[in-house]
Amino acid sequence: MQKALIVFSGGMDSTVALYDALKKYSHVETLSFHYGSKHNDREHEHALKTCNTLGVGNTLIDLGFMGQYFQSDLLKSGGDIPEGHYEEETMKSTVVPFRNGIMLSVAAGLAESREMSVLVLGNHYGDHAIYPDCRAEFIDPMARAIKAGTYAEVELHSPFCKMTKTDIAKRGAELNVDFSLTWSCYKGGEKQCGRCSTCFERREAFYDSGIPDPTDYLDKTDFEILREEYEV
């Protein structure tokens, strides 16, 4: 069996990817990044809770240059996080240029250094609308570049590439994921806001899958009402 390094934010997708990986690989480690986003501290705090619960190691790598030089409202150096649904044009301001490419490249180098032969990325089908570096058109050549560019021919596995976030919530429930330990909100406040694009998507995934949402959102507006407001 293979050793796998999971790119792990502490959000729903990568947490389900981690639980899923523990079933598939002989050894699993997680890799997280600080890249200057508004919610970095909050999501890593949650990432560590999940790792500690599962007894899985975590490496935190600093990519501070992204906060310093890159343009994105997701970053502390950027503007306010817009509210609304991901599909909207305004949400593009939260894209961090080539973030997944950078994270996967660093993960490839670390995996090669640690003699691990698999990388896992929890990107999903719904990410594709605004994130160019979540699409299969990016993932497929990136996987070939990583395989060709490492002695160990490191493989990139993207188990949710053809699944929606609702499917991921269902898969997580099957795996008994503790969703209360996951963090999504881009705003990085004391509580998850419940209204930014990623909170909306998180709530939608729970709602549509029929899985109880354990999250204590700051804005407790009923999801059906929020969905009408956002006209999705």
Next chain:
Amino acid sequence: MQKALIVFSGGMDSTVALYDALKKYSHVETLSFHYGSKHNDREHEHALKTCNTLGVGNTLIDLGFMGQYFQSDLLKSGGDIPEGHYEEETMKSTVVPFRNGIMLSVAAGLAESREMSVLVLGNHYGDHAIYPDCRAEFIDPMARAIKAGTYAEVELHSPFCKMTKTDIAKRGAELNVDFSLTWSCYKGGEKQCGRCSTCFERREAFYDSGIPDPTDYLDKTDFEILREEYEV
């Protein structure tokens, strides 16, 4: 005309790539990295001399995690730099896992943030022997991943991919490159050692192209004698 970001170490190859780019693109900037190699300070000192001479901007990005977590004798955290020719098995210890993948990914994100549409990497044919992340099998899918993973569809140009280092020296001479400002030596001492794999390759490129080598090496052994010693 396009704006181009050059991945720039201050060595021979990327310096010739920079001079070459100044002929081809409307605006050129350089990007250098600190990644904890033994020769990082020395090569960046030289990189800045070339940038200042040409009036070209340079951004230095810290990838300190590589020195901290990655395994390679090229790094300060690794063992001694071996002497001899690149082709030798021992030279593999100087490969930094997926270094070019990481540098190109960061460059892609920075180019997108700065609205530059081209990346230039000065990798060459001779790099392929031991570096998996210099080969066309890596460069081609990486270029596709960068194009698909950025809104601006950033292009990766690799002008020397099918050239030898001797060809690059010739191209540099045509462009009046000041080779005395370039640094190659992996050891990072006061002077370039003249005997490590990259010094050997540098000396070989000057010797074989018939271009005078302006470098004041620590070991001044005549190149023909060194070549016999190394049995190349």
